[in-house]
Amino acid sequence: MLPGMVRTDVINHLHVSLARCSFVYAAWLEGADAAGHADAYSDIDLWVDVPASAVEEAFRVIRSELEKFGTLNVEYHVSHPDPHLHQRFFRSAGLPEFWFLDVVVQEHARDITFGADDPVHVLFDRASVVRLTPSQDQLTMEIKRPAVALAAQRWRWVLVEKELRRGHRLEALAYYHEEVLAVLVELLRLRFCPGKQGYGLKHISRDFPETVVRRLESLYARTQLSEIQSGVEESARWFSQILSELIPERLDVD
Structure with missing residues (x-):
């Protein structure tokens, strides 16, 4: 690492370099730097908004900016499900090994609004790209739609029951984690941190209240057939409780 180099220096270098580019409409930080709890192990989560024709530029x-700190030893392309988002991970040999730069270049045509509690730190914004604080109706719909979608996946929990009856512990355990607990975690994210869908267990200890984390730990610790059965039953009760809190008018919860 260059003498005296600190995390803010890296961010400032990127900020200045991107701000000089007329085709970059906005740049902002998400993740640990935006939330104010970055440590020596945190990624730098950088978002950039450009026309579709300027993504590669x-x-x-x-x-080019990262190469000033040292040779790049990582440039990993991620296939993003949203066609307007292009994601790559970078790491420079001249920076600490945990300082991955997680970059998402967003095509300007993408429309997005951040909630009041979403961690975002705007570096610059020339085109009012970063819009904050949606209306209460928008917030309600942003929660209801994915909650209904998660509820629709509940039928797949029968896959666990099938393997339990067969006495196949490994298969039952796999389905228990993939179909039951993963869906429960996503529903809990809607309840406690709706701006962080799709994170799975990442940052779970920071995102959820301690009592919720401990209850999840208990569910994940169940590995025997009888324990898995009780875990499914407890998960079902908890799922229904959270779903009724998110969608009070929904009457057909189990």
Whole structure:
């Protein structure tokens, strides 16, 4: 690492470099830096908004800036489910090994609004890209739609029951984690941190109240056939309770 180099220096270098590019409409930080709890192990989560035609040019600018600190030893492309988002991970040999730069270049056509509690730190915004604090109706719908979708997956929990009856412990355990607990965690995210869908167990100890984390730990610790059965039953009760809190008018919860 360069002498005296600190995390804010890296961010400032990227900020200045991107701000010089007229095709970059906005740049902001998410994750630990935006939330104010970055430590020596935290990624730097950088988002950039550009026209669709300038996506590769934006990555070129970022790559060039990072190479000033040392040779790049990681440039990993991620296939993102949203066609307007292009994600890559970078790491420079001249920076601490845990300082991955997680970059998402967003096509300007993408429409997004951040909730009041979403961690976002705007570096610059020339086109009012980063819109904050949606209306209460928007917030309600942002929670209801994915909650209904998660409830629709509940039928797959029967896959656990099938393997339990067969006495197949490993298969039952796999389905218990994938179909029951993973869906329960996503519903709990809607309840406690709706801006962080799709994170799974990442940052779970920070995102959820301690009592919720401990209850999840108990569910994940169940590995025997009888324990898995009781875990499914407890998960079902908890799922229904959280779903009724998110969608009070829903009457057909189990």
